[in-house]
Amino acid sequence: MGGWNETCLVDNVGLVGTGLHFGCDSEVRTGRWYALYVRSRHEKVVETGLRGKGYPAFSPFYRTKRKRVDRIAEVDVPLFPGYVFCNFDSGKRLPILTTPGIVGVVGPGNRPEPIEDHEIASIRTIALSGRPVQPWPFLRAGQRIRLQAGPLVGAEGIFLCVKNEYHLVVSITLLQRAVSVVIEREHVAPLF
Numbered sequence: 001m002g003g004w005n006e007t008c009l010v011d012n013v014g015l016v017g018t019g020l021h022f023g024c025d026s027e028v029r030t031g032r033w034y035a036l037y038v039r040s041r042h043e044k045v046v047e048t049g050l051r052g053k054g055y056p057a058f059s060p061f062y063r064t065k066r067k068r069v070d071r072i073a074e075v076d077v078p079l080f081p082g083y084v085f086c087n088f089d090s091g092k093r094l095p096i097l098t099t100p101g102i103v104g105v106v107g108p109g110n111r112p113e114p115i116e117d118h119e120i121a122s123i124r125t126i127a128l129s130g131r132p133v134q135p136w137p138f139l140r141a142g143q144r145i146r147l148q149a150g151p152l153v154g155a156e157g158i159f160l161c162v163k164n165e166y167h168l169v170v171s172i173t174l175l176q177r178a179v180s181v182v183i184e185r186e187h188v189a190p191l192f
Contacts, residue, residue: 031089032114035106035175038084042101046084049099057086060127062134079127079135080177085120106174115174122155122170126181136169136180144191150184159188 038046043059050057060079065072083106088096090112093105107113126133129151145159147168157170158178166185171178 031087033085033087033120034090034112034114035172036084036086036096037103037106038082039101039103040082043078043084046099046101049101050084050086050096053095053099055086055088055096057084059084060123079133079179080172080175083175085115090114113174115172118156119170119172122157123172123179125152125155126170126179129181131181133179133181136178145188146191147183147187148189149187152181152183152187156191
């Protein structure tokens with residue numbers, strides 16, 4: 001399960017067997033989090049390369065069932081296909097851009113645009129929760145919420161009810177992508 005580091009035990013708790021793999025680095029950086037656009041199916045390779053250079057990077061995966069000719073197989077699929085998140089100083093991005101598999105840093109023109117801190121924090125919280133996660137259509141409108149209790153405490157996003165289940169949908173505005181996780185309604189507090 002390439003992409004996550006055995007030395008980061010605290011951040012990897014609860015991930016084994018959950019179908020979600022989340023590379024992490026406990027080192028505190030002074031840079032911001034950016035989305036890197038990568039070649040198709042190169043998320044794990046890029047993440048490993050960046051971590052080898054000492055940069056905190058992650059590309060969360062989820063486990064899903066895919067139909068094969070002779071069987072149904074469980075496969076790991078990127079939660080954000082074609083993207084890897086990395087924490088670095090945008091003024092010193094040459095070592096990032098020379099990593100094999102990276103196409104570029106996401107942003108308007110040639111300027112990298114950082115991802116909002118609360119969006120990255122919420123994605124990390126969801127990814128480390130061990131709960132089933134799935135991609136979700138990007139939402140711009142809706143009631144914003146923050147979870148006040150449970151394993152997802154502090155995560156912010158949009159509150160939805162789908163098929164009698166309550167969901168927290170967390171969006172990455174820059175990528176216009178979102179993910180959804182099932183939550184308990186009693187843990188929800190509205191944001192105004």
